[in-house]
Amino acid sequence: MINVGIIGFGTVGTGTAKILLKNKSLLRNRTGIRINLKKIADLDIKRDRGIKLPDNVLTDNVDELIKDPDIDIIVELIGGTGIAREIILKSIRNGKHVVTANKALLATHGTEILKAAGDMNVELGFEASVAGGIPVIKVIREGLVANRIKAIYGIINGTTNYILTRMTEEKKDFGDALKEAQKLGYAEADPTFDIEGVDSAHKLAIIASLSYSSQFSLKDIYCEGISGISPMDIEFALELGYKLKLLAIAKRRGAKVELRVHPTMIPKEYLISKIDGVYNAVSVEGDAVGATLYYGKGAGDMPTGSAVVSDIVDIARNIVSNSTGRIPLMAKPEKAVGPMKMDDVISMYYFRFSALDKPGVLSKISGILGKYNISIASVIQKGRREGKAVPLVVLTHKAREKNVVMAIKAIDRLPVVASRTVFIRVEHKEPD
Amino acid sequence: MINVGIIGFGTVGTGTAKILLKNKSLLRNRTGIRINLKKIADLDIKRDRGIKLPDNVLTDNVDELIKDPDIDIIVELIGGTGIAREIILKSIRNGKHVVTANKALLATHGTEILKAAGDMNVELGFEASVAGGIPVIKVIREGLVANRIKAIYGIINGTTNYILTRMTEEKKDFGDALKEAQKLGYAEADPTFDIEGVDSAHKLAIIASLSYSSQFSLKDIYCEGISGISPMDIEFALELGYKLKLLAIAKRRGAKVELRVHPTMIPKEYLISKIDGVYNAVSVEGDAVGATLYYGKGAGDMPTGSAVVSDIVDIARNIVSNSTGRIPLMAKPEKAVGPMKMDDVISMYYFRFSALDKPGVLSKISGILGKYNISIASVIQKGRREGKAVPLVVLTHKAREKNVVMAIKAIDRLPVVASRTVFIRVEHKEPD
Numbered sequence: 001m002i003n004v005g006i007i008g009f010g011t012v013g014t015g016t017a018k019i020l021l022k023n024k025s026l027l028r029n030r031t032g033i034r035i036n037l038k039k040i041a042d043l044d045i046k047r048d049r050g051i052k053l054p055d056n057v058l059t060d061n062v063d064e065l066i067k068d069p070d071i072d073i074i075v076e077l078i079g080g081t082g083i084a085r086e087i088i089l090k091s092i093r094n095g096k097h098v099v100t101a102n103k104a105l106l107a108t109h110g111t112e113i114l115k116a117a118g119d120m121n122v123e124l125g126f127e128a129s130v131a132g133g134i135p136v137i138k139v140i141r142e143g144l145v146a147n148r149i150k151a152i153y154g155i156i157n158g159t160t161n162y163i164l165t166r167m168t169e170e171k172k173d174f175g176d177a178l179k180e181a182q183k184l185g186y187a188e189a190d191p192t193f194d195i196e197g198v199d200s201a202h203k204l205a206i207i208a209s210l211s212y213s214s215q216f217s218l219k220d221i222y223c224e225g226i227s228g229i230s231p232m233d234i235e236f237a238l239e240l241g242y243k244l245k246l247l248a249i250a251k252r253r254g255a256k257v258e259l260r261v262h263p264t265m266i267p268k269e270y271l272i273s274k275i276d277g278v279y280n281a282v283s284v285e286g287d288a289v290g291a292t293l294y295y296g297k298g299a300g301d302m303p304t305g306s307a308v309v310s311d312i313v314d315i316a317r318n319i320v321s322n323s324t325g326r327i328p329l330m331a332k333p334e335k336a337v338g339p340m341k342m343d344d345v346i347s348m349y350y351f352r353f354s355a356l357d358k359p360g361v362l363s364k365i366s367g368i369l370g371k372y373n374i375s376i377a378s379v380i381q382k383g384r385r386e387g388k389a390v391p392l393v394v395l396t397h398k399a400r401e402k403n404v405v406m407a408i409k410a411i412d413r414l415p416v417v418a419s420r421t422v423f424i425r426v427e428h429k430e431p432d
Numbered sequence: 433m434i435n436v437g438i439i440g441f442g443t444v445g446t447g448t449a450k451i452l453l454k455n456k457s458l459l460r461n462r463t464g465i466r467i468n469l470k471k472i473a474d475l476d477i478k479r480d481r482g483i484k485l486p487d488n489v490l491t492d493n494v495d496e497l498i499k500d501p502d503i504d505i506i507v508e509l510i511g512g513t514g515i516a517r518e519i520i521l522k523s524i525r526n527g528k529h530v531v532t533a534n535k536a537l538l539a540t541h542g543t544e545i546l547k548a549a550g551d552m553n554v555e556l557g558f559e560a561s562v563a564g565g566i567p568v569i570k571v572i573r574e575g576l577v578a579n580r581i582k583a584i585y586g587i588i589n590g591t592t593n594y595i596l597t598r599m600t601e602e603k604k605d606f607g608d609a610l611k612e613a614q615k616l617g618y619a620e621a622d623p624t625f626d627i628e629g630v631d632s633a634h635k636l637a638i639i640a641s642l643s644y645s646s647q648f649s650l651k652d653i654y655c656e657g658i659s660g661i662s663p664m665d666i667e668f669a670l671e672l673g674y675k676l677k678l679l680a681i682a683k684r685r686g687a688k689v690e691l692r693v694h695p696t697m698i699p700k701e702y703l704i705s706k707i708d709g710v711y712n713a714v715s716v717e718g719d720a721v722g723a724t725l726y727y728g729k730g731a732g733d734m735p736t737g738s739a740v741v742s743d744i745v746d747i748a749r750n751i752v753s754n755s756t757g758r759i760p761l762m763a764k765p766e767k768a769v770g771p772m773k774m775d776d777v778i779s780m781y782y783f784r785f786s787a788l789d790k791p792g793v794l795s796k797i798s799g800i801l802g803k804y805n806i807s808i809a810s811v812i813q814k815g816r817r818e819g820k821a822v823p824l825v826v827l828t829h830k831a832r833e834k835n836v837v838m839a840i841k842a843i844d845r846l847p848v849v850a851s852r853t854v855f856i857r858v859e860h861k862e863p864d
Contacts, residue, residue, distance in 0.1 A: 135575025143567025
């Protein structure tokens with residue numbers, strides 16, 4: 001029998017407990033192992049979560065779990081980077097295997113936690129930390145183990161994908177779409193982490209670290225959110241054959257990895273551009289397998305609980321077969337790879353200039369672009385308002401981010417440019 | 433060091449060998465294990481496969497591998513159900529772990545092979561047998577282990593998906609699209625197994641057996657191919673909001689599982705209906721995780737090789753950590769589930785009647801449908817040709833297959849019906 005203790009009886013904790021109870025015999029039959037939910041700790045042990053627990057399972061004392069010699073696996077589901085970190089480290093020091101869904105903690109203190117787990121020879125499961133119910137960590141680490149990972153493109157934040165979907169389908173502006181998402185429970189009262197891309201960056205740090213056997217953290221990731229996106233740019237994108245998505249991108253470039261989260265235009269016909277609403281999807285490109293994609297619910301009690309329980313089962317199987325550590329916590333890199341500076345990233349770009357509608361303007365703008373080695377793929381001027389500002393949309397060929405930033409700065413100083421230029425990166429996958 | 437022997441140096445054998453050689457150090461770093469390609473056996477050891485092997489790896493004598501005490505894992509990649517079966521059984525009897533991509537063999541002799549492997553306590557890996565490079569077996573068995581599987585919908589044959597895609601996009605007829613697929617190498621000279629759905633049924637037998645812990649074989653699966661599909665029905669489907677796909681479906685219904693492969697109309701907005709060309713996708717619905725989908729290349733040397741190598745790595749990890757058998761070859765079912773008879777399947781249907789364009793015809797047809805408890809959701813008559821046959825398209829609500837077959841038989845006997853009625857099943861996922 002494997003005893004499990006859950007710390008944090010919120011949404012995911014409840015989902016996890018429900019699955020462990022409801023599918024107990026299923027799990028037993030599939031694994032040959034009795035997985036027993038021995039304890040759940042939470043500060044609030046009164047609230048009704050719509051689940052009937054056996055007697056003596058609930059406690060408000062975390063130590064009852066961490067110090068219980070019978071408990072094999074501690075599941076940390078309280079979130080945040082404070083108490084959660086202490087609980088995990090203490091559990092590890094007490095020889096417990098740990099399962100967590102805590103992306104913020106892993107993306108900021110991952111190195112410390114992995115080291116502690118390695119020192120104590122305990123397992124650390126974190127499938128639920130990225131893309132909810134989609135088993136993308138297992139896929140990257142095991143299913144695609146034969147592959148050098150060329151690139152990852154992820155829609156790994158349901159809140160922003162919902163907002164962008166509504167802005168695209170209903171031509172809503174950002175504020176209205178956000179309000180709608182909040183009303184439906186898809187966005188939090190303070191949505192900053194989601195809409196500014198921080199949550200996606202946390203998750204990207206985790207999957208990129210696994211994919212490239214390096215310990216990337218939040219500070220290695222360029223991060224830009226969607227709060228500045230206007231419906232006009234979504235419209236223009238569609239006209240040009242693109243959908244606008246908040247993508248988390250990791251891309252191998254020699255000894256460096258591009259790591260970036262930002263609004264991205266992707267060709268309409270790509271499968272990932274068709275992922276709408278709160279759903280998540282992660283596209284992983286391997287050198288052998290080519291392009292693959294994994295899709296499902298990125299949040300919620302039961303989907304995330306599904307991922308937590310899959311980690312519990314993996315660890316239980318290892319305990320029973322005496323093979324903990326069967327998969328190293330962190331693989332050795334072939335060569336050390338570091339994060340690429342955003343300045344050095346090469347991308348295509350969409351620019352929307354607010355240019356006065358008068359002769360010679362395009363020549364001034366394209367002159368500056370040319371000076372910075374940015375070549376134009378296509379130009380569309382929308383509408384005519386002589387002497388007034390109109391949107392001038394430019395798509396570029398591949399250019400260097402640093403040059404783009406400098407060029408835009410110079411262009412925004414031109415008297416014929418009425419307001420700050422909008423620029424959005426455009427992503428085409430490399431051909432296989 | 434783990435020694436691997438490959439039997440069958442064709443497309444997948446070559447891809448597997450390429451990966452094992454090219455990504456050798458990657459695999460070593462990820463696993464801590466040296467995986468050594470010791471031998472490859474094939475009848476033809478002269479042909480150039482575009483791969484440079486170390487000396488003494490190639491042999492035309494299978495026994496050199498099976499009887500080599502140093503070889504830990506035999507990879508069977510010759511295909512078919514004759515010699516391949518003997519080689520696998522002999523390898524198992526010699527205590528070798530086995531990896532295979534042979535769906536036909538598993539779908540017809542799976543029970544015998546699983547039993548042999550169980551008796552000898554060896555591992556059997558078959559990730560590559562379904563959906564090529566997509567790690568769908570690992571996903572079902574491990575990633576979604578927490579879930580009761582409600583349904584599986586798979587596009588798991590690239591040939592037929594390519595043909596249907598071309599028929600849809602270019603309004604080609606079946607014969608022309610098939611010829612094009614053959615020219616491009618997407619269809620074999622004798623395409624029967626693919627176009628008649630047998631290959632999909634083989635793969636469905638494998639994933640359904642895993643999902644429901646039962647040993648389903650080809651004979652349990654209703655199987656209908658795409659050779660009878662006309663561009664007209666694809667057109668009507670689009671008009672009605674559906675795409676036409678060859679789906680492999682497994683659906684739990686109490687103590688039975690619906691197991692069927694047939695052309696299926698699915699709502700255009702479903703993600704799986706957007707999977708085009710030779711790509712494969714498998715949608716898996718679990719009771720906790722909800723709907724998920726896995727997408728990638730279903731065939732080819734490197735994608736399939738990626739799956740083969742992932743099995744080799746899993747087994748190597750188990751050997752090194754002394755945990756072979758860590759995941760049971762076959763889980764115990766909670767309750768025995770059996771295949772549902774096709775007669776008892778409940779579905780919605782698309783009918784295309786060739787009905788004479790004269791008064792009273794619809795009433796005759798709908799009278800018979802009513803008699804068999806089939807209720808009509810919508811009717812479209814296409815074109816008018818008084819007194820001649822015109823297509824009359826009917827969409828039904830849920831009806832029982834047996835009733836549908838009987839009703840169509842009765843309708844086709846009506847003097848006002850000019851030729852055999854076309855009927856295609858229509859699938860809407862159950863709401864989560």
